[in-house]
């Protein structure tokens with residue numbers, strides 16, 4: 001469903017050129033939660049920006065359902081949902097109004113958006129908040145609203161950028177449940193996170209990025225075989241040490 005093929009992206013700086021993404025290829029099928037993992041500066045955000053059509057690659061392409069992002073960015077955006085830890089809510093709108101507004105942005109039929117808003121709100125336990133102004137919600141309630149909002153256009157591919165950053169244990173549990181729902185609903189899910197312990201529990205497959213390159217890829221069993229390490233944290237420490245050596 002999501003394809004990233006031979007992606008290259010460099011940035012020019014006064015101090016020289018930074019190759020942020022270096023010949024990166026991976027794909028994520030439906031019902032798979034893919035952890036795109038890497039230390040600071042590994043190229044995760046650059047990759048997400050290219051997938052979202054916000055940045056053009058130097059080489060390679062990204063595609064959703066076979067549609068290349070650079071060829072038909074609007075069709076691709078309508079098939080992508082994006083949830084980030086930085087998402088805000090519009091304080092003066094009610095939750096329902098905001099969900100319908102986002103439905104409208106994605107050209108979802110208003111009746112369908114209204115039905116989806118009710119269904120998704122029930123799924124995430126915020127149906128009683130639909131007519132509350134978003135500005136009056138608690139942090140955890142706002143989080144649930146932004147999670148519902150990311151699904152209002154029912155995209156087949158979901159991108160989650162640091163979804164648990166700054167959340168307490170209840171908020172983290174909400175994210176785990178949400179990702180469980182996404183998997184059951186048949187979505188292809190990409191999760192970028194620094195929380196390797198969480199990634200280990202959440203994800204079906206992993207791509208370990210380092211300096212823009214995919215160093216290892218597979219499920220946990222495959223990664224353990226390839227690296228001789230049991231846990232992602234140790235795999236990463238080895239990668240970082242190989243750079244320092």
Ligand SMILES: Nc1ncnc2c1ncn2[C@@H]1O[C@H](COP(=O)(O)OP(=O)(O)OP(=O)(O)O)[C@@H](O)[C@H]1O
Pocket residue numbers: 011012013018019020038039040041042043044045046047
């Ligand atoms: N607009 C830009 N201009 C110049 N360099 C950039 C730009 N965006 C990213 N970079 C560089 O590209 C590399 C990859 O950055 P990127 O933000 O993709 O990494 P990341 O894996 O998301 O890191 P983090 O986990 O810290 O968010 C870094 O060296 C970064 O400094």
